[in-house]
Amino acid sequence: MKLFPYRIPLLVLLLACSLPAQDLHEFEKHVTEFTLANGLHFIVLERHEAPVVSFHTYVNAGSVDDPKGRTGVAHMFEHMAFKGTDTIGTTNAVAEKKALDEVERVYDQLEAERNKIEKADPAKLKALQETLDAAIEKADSYAVDNLYPRIIEENGGVGMNAETSEDSTKYFYNFPANRVELWFYLESARFLHPVPRQFYKERSVVREERRMRTESDPQGKLFEQMLASAIIAHPYRNPPVGWASDIENLRVKDAREFFATYYVPGNITISIVGDVDAKRMKALAEEYFGRIAKRPLPTPVTTVEPVQEGPRRIEVQSPAQPIELIAYHRPDQHHQDDPIFDVVASILSGGRTSILYRDLVRDKRLALAAGADATVPGGKYPGLFLFYLVPAQGHTPEENEKELDTLLANFQKEKVDDATLARVKTKTRAGLIHQLDSNAGLAQLLAEYYVSYGDWRKLFTAIDDIEKVTADDVQRVARQYFNPDNRTIALTYQPATAAPAGGAK
Numbered sequence: 001m002k003l004f005p006y007r008i009p010l011l012v013l014l015l016a017c018s019l020p021a022q023d024l025h026e027f028e029k030h031v032t033e034f035t036l037a038n039g040l041h042f043i044v045l046e047r048h049e050a051p052v053v054s055f056h057t058y059v060n061a062g063s064v065d066d067p068k069g070r071t072g073v074a075h076m077f078e079h080m081a082f083k084g085t086d087t088i089g090t091t092n093a094v095a096e097k098k099a100l101d102e103v104e105r106v107y108d109q110l111e112a113e114r115n116k117i118e119k120a121d122p123a124k125l126k127a128l129q130e131t132l133d134a135a136i137e138k139a140d141s142y143a144v145d146n147l148y149p150r151i152i153e154e155n156g157g158v159g160m161n162a163e164t165s166e167d168s169t170k171y172f173y174n175f176p177a178n179r180v181e182l183w184f185y186l187e188s189a190r191f192l193h194p195v196p197r198q199f200y201k202e203r204s205v206v207r208e209e210r211r212m213r214t215e216s217d218p219q220g221k222l223f224e225q226m227l228a229s230a231i232i233a234h235p236y237r238n239p240p241v242g243w244a245s246d247i248e249n250l251r252v253k254d255a256r257e258f259f260a261t262y263y264v265p266g267n268i269t270i271s272i273v274g275d276v277d278a279k280r281m282k283a284l285a286e287e288y289f290g291r292i293a294k295r296p297l298p299t300p301v302t303t304v305e306p307v308q309e310g311p312r313r314i315e316v317q318s319p320a321q322p323i324e325l326i327a328y329h330r331p332d333q334h335h336q337d338d339p340i341f342d343v344v345a346s347i348l349s350g351g352r353t354s355i356l357y358r359d360l361v362r363d364k365r366l367a368l369a370a371g372a373d374a375t376v377p378g379g380k381y382p383g384l385f386l387f388y389l390v391p392a393q394g395h396t397p398e399e400n401e402k403e404l405d406t407l408l409a410n411f412q413k414e415k416v417d418d419a420t421l422a423r424v425k426t427k428t429r430a431g432l433i434h435q436l437d438s439n440a441g442l443a444q445l446l447a448e449y450y451v452s453y454g455d456w457r458k459l460f461t462a463i464d465d466i467e468k469v470t471a472d473d474v475q476r477v478a479r480q481y482f483n484p485d486n487r488t489i490a491l492t493y494q495p496a497t498a499a500p501a502g503g504a505k
Contacts, residue, residue: 024460031446031456032278036286038294039266043446043456044281045273047439051177053274054159054439057187058447059169060269061262063240064301064378070254072206072242074262075164077255079202081171082162084148085193088186096142100197103135104252111251136200143197152186155179159440164240166378168451174440177275181284187270188288191263196252203250210241218320218492226490227377229314230327230384234305236377264295271447273439305329305382311484318492321368324397325490326387326404328481333379333452339465340477341385345374346424347416347474348407349387353423356387359407366395366403379452384488385481397491412478415471428466 032044063074090096110128113120152160160173175183214220224239231237349356349371360367369390376386389400449459
C-alpha cells in the first residue's frame with residue numbers, strides 16, 4: 001500500500017516538532033463528518049491508495065456500565081452481536097422465536113423456585129432444569145453456527161473482531177472497497193434486529209474465558225484483586241469479563257436491557273477509512289442506519305471514588321513466579337495532568353533507556369521485568385497509574401519494592417534532564433505516527449478520540465500537549481501522586497511447602 005499523500009512530510013514534521021496548524025488543516029480536507037437525525041455520528045477519511053476499507057464501530061459503553069449484580073453483561077452482548085439477526089443465522093425465524101420465548105418462560109420458573117432458597121423443592125428444581133435443557137436444545141437447533149462472521153469472511157472481510165473494555169465496546173474489520181454496502185447492511189442489521197440465540201451456550205463460553213484468563217492465570221488473578229482493592233466504590237473495580245457468579249446468572253433479559261439502554265444511536269460513533277466516496281457513505285448511512293430509532297442517551301456513571309486515606313496491601317497465593325503491582329490513584333483523561341502522566345510513564349519505563357529498566361533489570365538485576373502504565377484500567381473516569389515488578393530468581397518482591405521506592409524518591413527530588421525529556425517526547429510522537437500507518441489504526445483512533453474528547457482533532461493537538469510538558473511538571477506530578485497514602489500494593493506469594501508426614505529425616 002502506498003503511504004498517505006502527506007504521510008512523509010507529516011512524519012518529518014511530527015518528529016521535528018509539534019504538528020503545525022496547516023498540516024492538520026491539510027488532513028481535514030480528507031475528512032468528512034456527519035450526524036444522522038437519530039444521533040449516530042460518522043467520521044469518514046478518504047484514502048484511495050488501495051481498494052480496501054476499514055470500519056470501526058465505537059459504542060460508548062463498557063463494563064463500567066454493567067448493572068449491579070450483572071457484571072459481564074456488556075461483554076456478553078458483544079458476543080451476542082456476532083450471532084446474527086432475525087434473517088441471518090436461523091433456519092426458521094418464526095419457529096426459533098417461539099422456541100427462544102419458551103426457554104425464557106421455563107427459565108423464569110426455574111429461577112422463581114431457586115429464589116425460595118431453603119424452601120425450594122429439589123425434585124421440582126431437577127425437573128425444571130431438565131425441561132430448560134430440552135428447551136435450549138430445541139431453540140439451538142434452529143441456529144446456523146457462525147453464519148454472520150462467515151458471510152463477512154466469504155466476502156473478503158479480514159481482521160474481524162470486537163473488544164469490550166471498561167469504557168467502551170468496539171467492533172471492527174476490513175472489507176474490499178466493492179463490498180462497502182454489504183458492511184452497511186450487516187452492521188446496521190445486527191443493531192437493528194439482534195437475536196440472542198445460543199445465549200446460554202455462549203454464557204458458558206464466557207465463563208470458561210474467565211476461568212482461563214483470570215482464575216487460572218496468576219497475572220490475571222492478581223490484577224483483578226489489585227483493582228478490587230485499590231478501587232472500592234467506582235465500577236472500575238469490576239472486571240470486564242464479569243465476576244463468576246454474575247456470569248453464571250446472566251439472562252437474556254439482562255442483555256436486552258443493556259442493549260436497549262446503551263446501544264442507542266447517539267451513543268455510537270462509526271469511523272470509515274479507506275477507498276470510499278464520502279457522499280456515498282453518507283447516503284448509505286442514512287439508508288441503513290437511519291432506520292434505527294432515536295432513543296435517549298444513557299445516564300453516565302455518577303459514583304465518585306473516595307480519596308484513599310492510607311496505604312493498602314493485598315497478597316494472593318500462587319505457585320507461579322512472584323509478581324508485584326503497585327498502583328497510585330490519578331485523575332481522568334480530561335485533567336490537565338493527563339499528558340504529564342504519559343511523559344512520566346515513558347521516562348520511567350519506556351524501553352531499555354528508561355530508569356526502571358536500567359536500574360532494576362540491567363544494572364542490579366533485581367527484576368526480570370519492570371515497567372509502568374499511565375492509565376489503568378481506563379481514562380474516562382479517574383483511575384490508576386500502575387507499576388509492575390517481576391523479581392529475578394533469588395530476589396524477592398520486597399527487594400524490588402524497596403528499590404522502586406528509592407528510585408521514585410530520587411525522581412521526586414531531582415528534575416529530569418532536558419535530553420531525557422526530549423527523547424521521551426520524540427518517542428511518544430513516533431508511537432502516534434506508527435498508529436497512523438494503517439487504515440484500521442486510523443479508524444480506531446478517529447472514533448476513540450472523537451468519543452473521548454468530543455473532537456477527533458485531539459489526536460493531533462495532543463502532540464502539542466506532550467510538547468508543553470516541562471521538567472517542573474514531571475516533578476510536581478511525581479511528588480503529588482506517588483505517595484504512600486495514595487498507594488495500593490498487590491503481590492503474589494508462593495505457598496509454603498508442607499513438611500513430609502512423620503517429620504524431617
